[in-house]
Amino acid sequence: MNNIELLGKYTKQKRQLSKLFAWLDENEISLKEFTKEDLELYFEVNKQARNTGKQIKICLKQVLNGEGLPSEWVQTVIVPYSDLYFSLDTVLKTIDDYAQGEGSEKYKIEPAGFDSVKAAVILLWLGVPPQDIGYILKEDVHKDKVFFIGTEYKFTDSISDFIMKYKKSEGYFSGKRPNLKFKVYKDDEYFIRTVKTASRDKIVNRLFEKIVDIDISKNDIQKAGLFDRVYTTGNDIINGDLISEYQDYKKKRLALR
Numbered sequence: 001m002n003n004i005e006l007l008g009k010y011t012k013q014k015r016q017l018s019k020l021f022a023w024l025d026e027n028e029i030s031l032k033e034f035t036k037e038d039l040e041l042y043f044e045v046n047k048q049a050r051n052t053g054k055q056i057k058i059c060l061k062q063v064l065n066g067e068g069l070p071s072e073w074v075q076t077v078i079v080p081y082s083d084l085y086f087s088l089d090t091v092l093k094t095i096d097d098y099a100q101g102e103g104s105e106k107y108k109i110e111p112a113g114f115d116s117v118k119a120a121v122i123l124l125w126l127g128v129p130p131q132d133i134g135y136i137l138k139e140d141v142h143k144d145k146v147f148f149i150g151t152e153y154k155f156t157d158s159i160s161d162f163i164m165k166y167k168k169s170e171g172y173f174s175g176k177r178p179n180l181k182f183k184v185y186k187d188d189e190y191f192i193r194t195v196k197t198a199s200r201d202k203i204v205n206r207l208f209e210k211i212v213d214i215d216i217s218k219n220d221i222q223k224a225g226l227f228d229r230v231y232t233t234g235n236d237i238i239n240g241d242l243i244s245e246y247q248d249y250k251k252k253r254l255a256l257r
Contacts, residue, residue: 013059036073052215053079081249085224112172117207125225126153134200136191
């Protein structure tokens with residue numbers, strides 16, 4: 001039995017591990033022989049896998065445990081920091097590209113139908129707690145910042161135009177030309193809106209379901225925004241488990257200058 005066949009036993013882990021296990025089969029590495037060095041090489045040569053490195057490690061450990069194999073070494077593997085998260089503009093472009101291609105086909109909506117996703121990503125990047133995002137009102141959003149519950153979240157220069165345009169938007173087109181239909185946002189007083197009445201607690205999670213195919217997670221966006229603020233302004237503090245990861249991020253970002 002090869003690795004892909006073995007993975008068939010683990011339906012919950014299959015989505016995250018299918019590419020890794022196919023790579024193992026291509027390189028004739030059995031799960032029993034799989035080592036830390038092999039996984040680090042996989043992340044090195046498969047840049048897209050870095051975006052979901054944490055989830056891959058969690059799922060791999062579950063499969064190794066299920067097969068009665070040592071799994072402690074998985075925690076020691078360092079996932080290279082994904083180039084995707086060095087720039088908010090890069091993240092937004094990735095979403096735009098998806099919205100104009102596969103996402104447009106999947107959801108049958110115009111690219112503007114992903115504007116609420118992009119707005120939520122921006123707020124996470126700026127440091128707004130996920131639990132607060134659904135409750136921000138339009139009146140809390142200004143040309144250069146969001147001011148919410150006594151905290152100011154300043155914009156970068158590149159996002160102000162989009163934020164103000166989205167704030168004024170009333171909805172987006174859905175369907176295929178010439179049969180486009182304009183769908184109107186609900187809950188008009190809130191900044192983040194969808195075309196269906198949504199739970200304010202769950203709206204961010206619902207929006208991120210639209211981009212599950214490109215593996216952009218809330219946690220990664222929050223962390224990237226924090227790292228970016230520390231790198232550019234020094235206004236935030238890195239501590240705990242993130243210190244070593246930030247040092248790796250800083251080293252790679254300095255190399256891009």
